[in-house]
Amino acid sequence: MAATGQIGTVGRRTAVVAASSGLVVSMLSSPASATAGDAGSLPAVDTAALTASARAVLDSAPVVTSPADATWTVDIPAVTAETPPPPPTPAKAKAASRSAARAAAVAKPAVAAFAVPQAVAGNAVLEIAAKYVGTPYVSGGTTPAGFDCSGFVGYVYAQLGVSLPRTSGGIKAAGTIISRADARPGDIIWSPGHVALYAGGDSQIDSPRPGKTIQFRAIWQSAPVFIRIG
Template sequence: MTVSNTRARHRAARRPVTPLTDIAHAATASIGVVGRRSAAVAATSGLVVTMIGSVANAAPAGGAAGSLPAVDTSALTASARAVLETAPVVTAPVEASWSFDAPAVEAVAPVVKKATTRTATLAASRSTTRTAVATAAATSDVPQSVAGNSVLEIAARYVGVPYVSGGTTPDGFDCSGFVSYVYDQLGVSLPRTSAGIKAAGTVVSRADAQPGDIIWSPGHVAIYAGGDQQIDSPRPGKTIQFRSIWQSAPVFIRIG
């Protein structure tokens, strides 16, 4: 029987490998990466990062597998400490109060335009009308008989005023309204209608008629201006004017 003197070789004793061993290695490696990244962020942003140099499951002495490299936390946080030392100190009192200064407000009363009264409007309208009438009378063909004749002088002021059915004011006249208005300026009150005006006076012949007398025809009245002329408010669409006597059989009426 042959006896072998060769000694069997045995592996060195090591920590047993289990499924948890792989998990521990992965965890410790991640912790190392995270620690280095956290230190870099703290150094660049000026924040103080407190790091713990020891790891809970440190490997036994002798550099056995699974141990973590040492991290110099003082060097990593040096920049952050320098920034904090030079940063201004901000403090706040225990009791703070605040106030608000309200801006000054000045009330301004609104500007209210005065309403134009109807009376003022009518007065302005009549004034404008009279000015226009006076201008028209000065430039129109006015008979010589007007000069010195009070009735015709008043009547001539309204040359150019439009015919208005039922009108009795300088804003507009009809035929009888015009004659009555002119005589009323002289203090003579006449009826409103043409028939009433005829009845209020005395009929005279054409040969005896004088400037200022009234010319009557059925449904119409005018003021005689001498010769073959009269002044009246003709009809709708026309204005007061001096014109030739157009009536075929005019009746001359004298008032007073």
């Protein structure tokens, strides 16, 4: 194969290096000269000789091949997603019906502050007094809407037609002092600033103080004075 052209002087070495494949192509040409008077033709170049070294490099390069049916595999560990169980639903408390609340109240009797003495039965004073158990203490009170201590004693005796002074001191002065051994249910117990009705044994009924209600209870006075009316 011949290359032609109008080149005045050719004297060159050409080296082509392909590092990735190890291919080296060297082209060496001997200096040649042409005169202006020539017909403009260049000498023929033997390309087979120029590429012989490159072909030798290609022939000696290692060849990497892979089977046509080769497959690639990747080991991926199995991952299992677990859904956490839903939180437990809180149980709704059932509201107690009013009828159930009333039934419970009826089934559970009220506990008396002090057992009702046997002396109440057949005793006119104590039978009247027992009707007002639970009535609140009211300072200055003289009616079933609320009693103070002397207001309660005076009200009970008034139901039997007996009129008593309004104050505890006046009630003491209106009666006769007796011994505890001689006292009978329905007599009056006096202590400084307070009066109650004797209910027999070691018990009494009275309207004690603010925040409390009329109840049968034990005699708490350290030195009670027993008064009999009439």
